[in-house]
Amino acid sequence: MSVYCGLDIGSLQAKGILLRDGHPLFRTIFPTGGNAPETAKKLFQALLEGGEISSDEVKTIVATGYGRISVPFATKTVTEITCHARGIAHFLPQAKTLIDLGGQDSKAIRLEKGKVMDFVMNDKCAAGTGRFLEVMAQNFKLTPWELGELSLQAKNEVSISATCTVFAESEVIGLIARGLPREEIARGIMSAIAQRIAGMVHRLGLEEPVAMSGGVAQNPGVVKALERELGVSILIPEEPQMIGAWGAALIAQEYA
Amino acid sequence: MNLGNFVQAKLQDGSAIRLLRSPWIYRFLSLFLRSQSPSVRFSFHLARDAYLKRKPVAFTSLFFPTELVYALGMVPFPLEVIAALISSMGMAVPFLKKAEEEWYSQDLCSFHRLGMGLALQDYLPQPDVVLSLTSLCDGSHRFFYNVSRLFKVPHFLIEVPGNGGKKDQEYVVRQLKRTRMELEALLERKIKKSDWEDSLGYSNSLREELLKIYELQAHVPCPVSGEAALGNVGLIFTCAGSRWGPELISAWRKSIRENASSENYRLFWLHLRPYYPAPIFAFLKERGVSIVGDELSNYIWPRLDPKNPELSLSSKIYANFGLGPIKNRIDNIVRLVRERKAQGVVNFSHRGCRQSTGGAFLLKEALKEKGIPCLILDGDCVDPRELNWEQMRTRIEGFLEIL
Ligand SMILES: Nc1ncnc2c1ncn2[C@@H]1O[C@H](COP(=O)(O)OP(=O)(O)O)[C@@H](O)[C@H]1O
Numbered sequence: 001m002s003v004y005c006g007l008d009i010g011s012l013q014a015k016g017i018l019l020r021d022g023h024p025l026f027r028t029i030f031p032t033g034g035n036a037p038e039t040a041k042k043l044f045q046a047l048l049e050g051g052e053i054s055s056d057e058v059k060t061i062v063a064t065g066y067g068r069i070s071v072p073f074a075t076k077t078v079t080e081i082t083c084h085a086r087g088i089a090h091f092l093p094q095a096k097t098l099i100d101l102g103g104q105d106s107k108a109i110r111l112e113k114g115k116v117m118d119f120v121m122n123d124k125c126a127a128g129t130g131r132f133l134e135v136m137a138q139n140f141k142l143t144p145w146e147l148g149e150l151s152l153q154a155k156n157e158v159s160i161s162a163t164c165t166v167f168a169e170s171e172v173i174g175l176i177a178r179g180l181p182r183e184e185i186a187r188g189i190m191s192a193i194a195q196r197i198a199g200m201v202h203r204l205g206l207e208e209p210v211a212m213s214g215g216v217a218q219n220p221g222v223v224k225a226l227e228r229e230l231g232v233s234i235l236i237p238e239e240p241q242m243i244g245a246w247g248a249a250l251i252a253q254e255y256a
Numbered sequence: 257m258n259l260g261n262f263v264q265a266k267l268q269d270g271s272a273i274r275l276l277r278s279p280w281i282y283r284f285l286s287l288f289l290r291s292q293s294p295s296v297r298f299s300f301h302l303a304r305d306a307y308l309k310r311k312p313v314a315f316t317s318l319f320f321p322t323e324l325v326y327a328l329g330m331v332p333f334p335l336e337v338i339a340a341l342i343s344s345m346g347m348a349v350p351f352l353k354k355a356e357e358e359w360y361s362q363d364l365c366s367f368h369r370l371g372m373g374l375a376l377q378d379y380l381p382q383p384d385v386v387l388s389l390t391s392l393c394d395g396s397h398r399f400f401y402n403v404s405r406l407f408k409v410p411h412f413l414i415e416v417p418g419n420g421g422k423k424d425q426e427y428v429v430r431q432l433k434r435t436r437m438e439l440e441a442l443l444e445r446k447i448k449k450s451d452w453e454d455s456l457g458y459s460n461s462l463r464e465e466l467l468k469i470y471e472l473q474a475h476v477p478c479p480v481s482g483e484a485a486l487g488n489v490g491l492i493f494t495c496a497g498s499r500w501g502p503e504l505i506s507a508w509r510k511s512i513r514e515n516a517s518s519e520n521y522r523l524f525w526l527h528l529r530p531y532y533p534a535p536i537f538a539f540l541k542e543r544g545v546s547i548v549g550d551e552l553s554n555y556i557w558p559r560l561d562p563k564n565p566e567l568s569l570s571s572k573i574y575a576n577f578g579l580g581p582i583k584n585r586i587d588n589i590v591r592l593v594r595e596r597k598a599q600g601v602v603n604f605s606h607r608g609c610r611q612s613t614g615g616a617f618l619l620k621e622a623l624k625e626k627g628i629p630c631l632i633l634d635g636d637c638v639d640p641r642e643l644n645w646e647q648m649r650t651r652i653e654g655f656l657e658i659l
């Protein structure tokens with residue numbers, strides 16, 4: 001029985017999955033760190049160990065994510081745009097719009113029967129990505145997830161006007177120092193991200209159902225803010241951060 | 257000796273400012289001229305005539321009809337093209353920084369920012385006049401006006417309104433005539449019938465040569481390098497009206513070899529490309545992508561009539577399909593996409609350029625209706641500090657995967 005592997009070497013986290021018979025055999029996540037080729041190798045080793053198989057049993061490997069070219073042993077590389085689309089088509093085939101929020105970039109993807117019809121990526125700056133949330137959360141001495149949870153407690157919102165990550169950070173520090181309610185600032189941060197993402201989605205044209213993938217889809221604050229901003233409810237697969245790797249493994253299986 | 261490398265080394269070590277104005281250097285370089293390509297020889301003559309002031313010098317904007325400049329016995333010095341050239345030598349940043357230090361915002365088009373940096377560092381020859389059009393670019397006439405003030409020379413601006421209806425043409429013809437007469441007075445030289453015949457005749461031959469290149473671009477696989485075509489845009493507009501024009505384009509055509517390598521995708525390119533060293537075209541080649549044409553090197557004008565020079569030049573100006581309502585541009589793009597059998601379109605949205613970015617959305621929507629996929633690729637043609645190659649690569653790859 002053949003095994004297929006998907007490796008999603010992201011800007012922050014490297015995700016890997018092995019599929020056998022279309023079922024996951026093993027999956028894991030590593031921080032990408034400064035040495036993507038080394039991380040990819042270790043991730044693959046870890047998958048083999050976890051799946052208790054040898055590398056010969058892996059028929060095809062598809063690499064995706066920013067570090068996809070750092071995987072010399074991959075059979076094929078495919079962009080995260082196509083992989084996320086393929087992954088979401090597996091779990092939520094009804095989705096017509098997919099929002100992928102990762103560590104350093106965000107994408108809105110238009111889908112038609114699981115195929116990418118068009119996409120928009122964020123501009124060169126990191127505002128509106130996971131990295132933005134991490135910087136903001138540090139000011140509260142919280143994790144991004146905790147910051148998201150905190151934002152859900154707010155009834156009102158303190159709006160953040162700066163779009164630049166660095167300026168938004170000093171704005172937030174100022175707001176905290178002025179003693180404004182922390183949960184309201186947190187909600188303002190979530191809305192700031194949501195507005196950026198909504199702009200990209202509208203450029204493609206909002207078509208329901210809307211699904212979300214990428215690590216940031218695990219942040220309840222961001223999801224809520226996006227639902228508010230777009231006026232729709234958003235479908236989230238069980239493991240949104242693994243969707244790119246899933247897609248890569250499914251493509252590996254089809255490629256073979 | 258490779259003349260290009262030599263000049264580049266000199267520009268980089270800063271000794272070029274003096275060298276550019278030294279007759280000796282041109283005498284020395286001319287010893288090696290015979291074996292060089294026509295484009296190097298053309299650039300040599302242009303630089304020599306301008307820096308040694310062998311002829312009156314006109315700073316020109318990209319779309320200014322250089323036929324008039326040549327007919328007047330002047331040498332054109334196209335600042336935006338020079339900016340691209342400096343950028344292609346990997347030397348843009350110090351000049352851009354210089355302009356930024358003098359309050360030229362990073363939001364301004366980098367072709368103009370770099371041109372201003374060159375002017376402020378005294379790298380440009382002293383012009384006699386500055387000639388520009390309002391055609392297409394709204395930053396350009398302000399930039400050229402500033403340059404004319406810096407060098408204390410007159411600025412002749414031709415306003416190009418509307419989309420070339422009868423009244424528009426008449427208005428442009430009047431301005432061209434007045435500009436011609438004022439220049440004749442300034443230079444104390446009248447354009448003779450034979451001057452127009454030469455200049456417009458050369459331009460017509462250049463046009464014939466370009467049409468042959470377009471034919472080649474429609475071949476499958478496409479033998480013409482898109483990178484080279486985009487690189488030649490400046491040349492096409494600078495040599496029109498000079499005896500070099502037909503020779504340069506014919507040499508380009510003769511250097512094109514039928515392409516046997518596999519072609520996976522055919523794309524049509526809008527606006528310009530990055531001129532600084534960037535991996536984009538090597539990457540496209542590796543993926544088997546042919547750029548089967550671009551809107552600027554495919555700018556074609558009606559044959560010019562020496563009996564009616566100003567009207568001819570006005571129709572050349574109005575042949576620019578970027579003028580007028582965006583429908584013009586869209587219709588022409590669709591026509592070229594079909595002619596060249598392209599599968600999709602890349603719009604290179606140059607930062608700071610209103611005309612290449614402003615219509616991007618309408619363009620994308622209109623192309624979508626016709627079933628032509630369009631990638632909006634944000635970037636900068638001149639400023640290498642603006643390049644985020646990883647993002648650009650993902651965008652291009654994602655687009656190819658859709659195709
Ligand atoms: N459990 C979680 N809750 C909230 N956010 C999370 C969680 N896990 C990861 N993230 C966020 O997801 C981002 C990384 O997402 P990912 O899709 O892996 O990006 P990339 O592929 O660019 O590395 C990080 O910014 C991180 O803050």
Ligand code: SF4
Nearest residue numbers: 365367393395608609
């Ligand atoms: S790139 Fe745009 S702004 Fe710059 S010179 Fe060309 S038309 Fe003008």
